[in-house]
Amino acid sequence: MTQVLTELGIQVTLLEAGPMLNPSKDFKEHWWPYQTPDRGMGPGGSRYFGKSPYPFGLYDAGFGDWQLEGEPYTVAPGDKFVWYRSRIVGGRTNHYGRISLRFADYDFAPYTRDGVGTDWPITYDELAPYYDKTESFIGVTGSKEGIRSAPDGVFQPCPPPRVHEMLVQRACKQLNIPCIPSRLAVITQPTHGRPACHYCAQCNRGCVSASNYSSSQVQIFPAMKTGRVTLIANAMARELITDSSGKVVAVSYIDKITRTEKQIKCRAAVVACGACESSRLLLNSKSSRFPDGLANGSGQIGRNLTDSVGYSLSARIPALEGLPRHNSDGMGGMHVYVPWWLWEKKDLGFPRGYHIEVGGGFGMPGPGQFHGLCARHEGYGKELKTYLRSQYGTSVGLAGRGEHVPNPKTYCEIDPEVVDKFGIPVLRFHFQWTDNELKQARHMHETFTAILETMGGVITRPAPKSVEGDGISIGGEIIHELGTVRMGNDPRTSALNKYCQAHEVKNLFVADAAPFVSNPDKNPTLTINALAWRTAEYLAEEMRKGNV
Amino acid sequence: MSDEGGTGFSLCSRDAFSRREMLRAAALAVLASGTLPLADAQEVHRIAEIEGLYRPKALTPHEYRTLAALADLIVPADEVSLGAVAAGAPAWIDLLASQSPELTDIYTGGIAWLDITMRRRAGSDFVSAKPDQQTALLDLIAYRKNGTGELAPGVRFFEWARKMVVDGFYSSPLGTKDLGYMGNTAVSKFEVPQEAIDYALRRSPFGK
Numbered sequence: 094m095t096q097v098l099t100e101l102g103i104q105v106t107l108l109e110a111g112p113m114l115n116p117s118k119d120f121k122e123h124w125w126p127y128q129t130p131d132r133g134m135g136p137g138g139s140r141y142f143g144k145s146p147y148p149f150g151l152y153d154a155g156f157g158d159w160q161l162e163g164e165p166y167t168v169a170p171g172d173k174f175v176w177y178r179s180r181i182v183g184g185r186t187n188h189y190g191r192i193s194l195r196f197a198d199y200d201f202a203p204y205t206r207d208g209v210g211t212d213w214p215i216t217y218d219e220l221a222p223y224y225d226k227t228e229s230f231i232g233v234t235g236s237k238e239g240i241r242s243a244p245d246g247v248f249q250p251c252p253p254p255r256v257h258e259m260l261v262q263r264a265c266k267q268l269n270i271p272c273i274p275s276r277l278a279v280i281t282q283p284t285h286g287r288p289a290c291h292y293c294a295q296c297n298r299g300c301v302s303a304s305n306y307s308s309s310q311v312q313i314f315p316a317m318k319t320g321r322v323t324l325i326a327n328a329m330a331r332e333l334i335t336d337s338s339g340k341v342v343a344v345s346y347i348d349k350i351t352r353t354e355k356q357i358k359c360r361a362a363v364v365a366c367g368a369c370e371s372s373r374l375l376l377n378s379k380s381s382r383f384p385d386g387l388a389n390g391s392g393q394i395g396r397n398l399t400d401s402v403g404y405s406l407s408a409r410i411p412a413l414e415g416l417p418r419h420n421s422d423g424m425g426g427m428h429v430y431v432p433w434w435l436w437e438k439k440d441l442g443f444p445r446g447y448h449i450e451v452g453g454g455f456g457m458p459g460p461g462q463f464h465g466l467c468a469r470h471e472g473y474g475k476e477l478k479t480y481l482r483s484q485y486g487t488s489v490g491l492a493g494r495g496e497h498v499p500n501p502k503t504y505c506e507i508d509p510e511v512v513d514k515f516g517i518p519v520l521r522f523h524f525q526w527t528d529n530e531l532k533q534a535r536h537m538h539e540t541f542t543a544i545l546e547t548m549g550g551v552i553t554r555p556a557p558k559s560v561e562g563d564g565i566s567i568g569g570e571i572i573h574e575l576g577t578v579r580m581g582n583d584p585r586t587s588a589l590n591k592y593c594q595a596h597e598v599k600n601l602f603v604a605d606a607a608p609f610v611s612n613p614d615k616n617p618t619l620t621i622n623a624l625a626w627r628t629a630e631y632l633a634e635e636m637r638k639g640n641v
Numbered sequence: 642m643s644d645e646g647g648t649g650f651s652l653c654s655r656d657a658f659s660r661r662e663m664l665r666a667a668a669l670a671v672l673a674s675g676t677l678p679l680a681d682a683q684e685v686h687r688i689a690e691i692e693g694l695y696r697p698k699a700l701t702p703h704e705y706r707t708l709a710a711l712a713d714l715i716v717p718a719d720e721v722s723l724g725a726v727a728a729g730a731p732a733w734i735d736l737l738a739s740q741s742p743e744l745t746d747i748y749t750g751g752i753a754w755l756d757i758t759m760r761r762r763a764g765s766d767f768v769s770a771k772p773d774q775q776t777a778l779l780d781l782i783a784y785r786k787n788g789t790g791e792l793a794p795g796v797r798f799f800e801w802a803r804k805m806v807v808d809g810f811y812s813s814p815l816g817t818k819d820l821g822y823m824g825n826t827a828v829s830k831f832e833v834p835q836e837a838i839d840y841a842l843r844r845s846p847f848g849k
Contacts, residue, residue, distance in 0.1 A: 137738075137740035414844075419837050422824035455823070467803050472784070482820060
C-alpha cells in the first residue's frame with residue numbers, strides 16, 4: 094500500500110504500534126542455539142515446564158507473542174481463541190511462512206458454488222492483474238501447472254525437492270494427488286536490487302539480505318527512500334476522528350514512549366493493523382454519527398471472523414535412516430506442496446478444501462528435537478547416541494491448512510469491561526469450529542496417513558474424534574485470522590465496497606485481510622498484497638479526481 | 642573438528658562469554674588438531690569441567706560431579722564424537738537450574754535419590770560407585786516399565802536428566818557436528834546429492 098501510494102506521488106504517514114525495525118541488529122539469521130545461554134529452552138528451562146519465551150523458536154523474527162504485556166484480549170467463556178500480535182515495523186511479515194498462493198476463480202464465489210458463506214464483490218479476473226504485479230514485485234517461486242485450485246502466476250524457479258520431499262512426491266503420485274514445486278515469496282534470482290536467496294533455511298528469523306518478502310524490507314524501507322513517507326514508531330492508534338460530514342479528519346494515537354495522546358490530520362485514512370486490530374480501531378471510533386463504530390452501519394465489523402483449519406501429522410520414515418549427510422537447508426520452508434485436488438468432488442461431507450505443507454530434512458540441531466525419540470527409545474549410553482544419530486532427519490511432517498467457513502458464533506467485539514494499559518477498550522473473541530471443520534481435519538488425517546504410510550512410515554495416532562483437544566488447531570493458532578471488516582456490494586451486509594473503501598466513509602479504506610469475504614485454503618498474505626495494490630491505485634485515482 | 646574451534650573463537654569475540662568459555666574453546670581448538678587420543682581428550686575435558694574451570698551456580702560441587710558423571714553415561718564419547726561433559730551439557734543444566742528453583746529441586750532431589758539408593762545397594766554414593774554398579778542402577782531407572790514402586794522417583798528423574806543432557810549435547814557445537822548437520826551457511830545454488838537420492842529411493846517402498 095505504502096509503496097504503491099508513494100510511487101503515485103502521495104505523501105504517506107505510517108503509524109506503527111511498535112518500534113522501528115533494524116534488520117542488521119534485530120535479525121539473528123545465522124545464529125546457533127548455543128549463542129544464547131538458554132539455547133532456546135527459555136530462562137530457567139521454562140520450555141520444559143510448558144512456557145516458552147520463543148513461541149516460534151529461538152531467534153524468530155515475529156517479535157511478538159500470544160500475549161502482550163499490558164495489552165490483553167479476552168475470550169468468551171467456553172470458547173478458545175489465541176491471537177498472535179507483532180508490534181514492529183513489518184509486523185508478522187518479518188517472520189511468516191512466505192507461502193504465496195493465489196485464490197482460485199471459484200474461491201471468489203463460494204456461495205454461488207455450494208450455497209454456504211458469501212460471494213466476494215470481485216472476481217478472480219479483476220484481481221489477477223494485481224496478483225501479477227505483486228508477484229513480479231516481491232518475487233515468488235513456482236511452476237506453471239494448470240491446476241484450477243492453484244492458479245499459475247509470475248514465478249521464479251523453485252529449487253529442487255529435498256530427499257524427503259521427493260519421497261512425498263512419489264507417494265502422492267501413487268495416490269493420484271498432485272505435489273508441485275512450492276510457491277514461496279523467496280527470490281531465487283536477483284530482483285529489484287535484492288540478491289537471490291542463499292539457502293540457509295532461516296526465513297522465519299528475518300533475512301539480512303532481504304531475499305524473502307517482508308513488508309518492512311521490500312516495501313516500507315524502499316518507499317521511505319522516496320522522501321514521501323513519515324514513519325511514526327511506537328504510535329498506538331486509538332481512534333479515527335470524523336468531522337460533521339462524516340469524513341475522517343485525523344487519527345488519535347498514543348505515543349507509547351511518553352504515554353501521551355497525539356493527533357495527526359489526514360486527507361484519507363488507510364487502516365491495516367491486522368484484521369482483528371483493524372476492527373478494534375473502527376469499533377472504538379464511536380461518535381454520534383457512528384454510535385456502533387466507524388463505518389459500521391451494517392453491524393458487520395468484527396463479524397465473519399475465520400482462521401484456517403490446521404491439522405498436522407508426522408512419521409519417521411525408515412528409508413531416510415542413515416541418509417548420507419548433506420546440506421538440506423534450502424529455502425526457509427518446503428520446496429514442494431500439495432494444492433487442493435478434490436475441488437470437483439461434491440460428496441466429501443464438508444464444504445471447501447485444504448492444501449498440504451511438507452516438513453522434514455536435516456534441520457539445525459537444537460534442544461527439544463529428540464524428546465520424542467528419547468521417550469520412545471529410553472535407555473542411555475552409546476546405544477542411545479547411535480540411535481539418535483540414525484534417526485536425525487528421518488521425521489517427515491504434513492500440515493493441512495483448510496478453509497473455515499464463517500459462522501455466527503465466531504466473531505470479535507469490544508469487551509465492555511476491559512481496557513489495555515493505554516486505556517483503549519480491548520477485543521473479546523468468540524470462536525467455534527463446526528462439524529465442517531472437524532470433518533475436514535479428519536479428511537486431512539486420512540490423507541496424511543495414506544501419504545506417510547505409502548512412504549513406509551508408521552502412523553499410530555488415531556483420527557480426531559471431537560473438536561476439543563483432538564488435533565484440530567485452536568482458533569487463531571494458524572494466524573490467518575481475517576474477515577472482520579468485510580467487503581461487499583450491499584452496504585447492509587458489508588462495511589466496505591469492492592475497492593475496500595468504507596460504504597459510509599469515502600476517505601476510509603482497509604488494506605489488510607479484514608476485507609476478505611472468505612478464507613480459502615490459501616495463505617492470505619499474497620492476496621492482502623494484491624488487494625491492497627488495487628485499493629491503493631483506486632485511492633490515488635479518487636484523490637486525483639478530487640473525490641477523496 | 643576444525644570449524645568447531647573456529648566457532649568457539651568467534652563466539653568469544655561477541656564479548657558475551659567468560660574466561661571459562663575461552664578456555665573451553667581453546668581446548669576444543671587443541672582437539673581440532675587431532676593430536677590427543679580420544680580417551681585423553683575426554684579426560685582433559687572431565688578435569689576442566691569438573692575440577693577446574695566450572696563453578697556450579699545451582700548445584701553443590703558434589704551434586705555437579707554426580708550430574709557430570711550421569712551426563713557422560715547418558716551421552717558418552719564414542720568413535721564419532723566426545724561426550725556430554727565435553728559438550729558442556731552439565732554446565733548448561735546447572736545454568737538453567739540456577740534460574741529456576743523448580744528445576745534445581747528436580748536435580749538436587751534426583752541426585753540425592755541416586756546417592757541414597759546407591760548407598761543401599763553398594764555402600765557408596767553414586768559418583769564413587771564402580772562403573773558397573775552405576776550402570777546396574779541406570780539399567781533399572783532408564784525404563785518406564787520400572788516406573789512404579791520404589792524405583793519410581795529414580796525413573797522420573799532419569800527422564801529429566803536424559804532429555805536435558807541430550808538437549809545440552811545436541812545443541813552444542815560438538816553435538817551439531819556429531820549429527821553431521823552441514824547447513825546454516827550461504828550457498829549460491831541449492832542442490833541435492835544424487836548419492837542421497839539413490840540411497841533413500843533404494844531403501845524406500847518405491848525402489849529405484
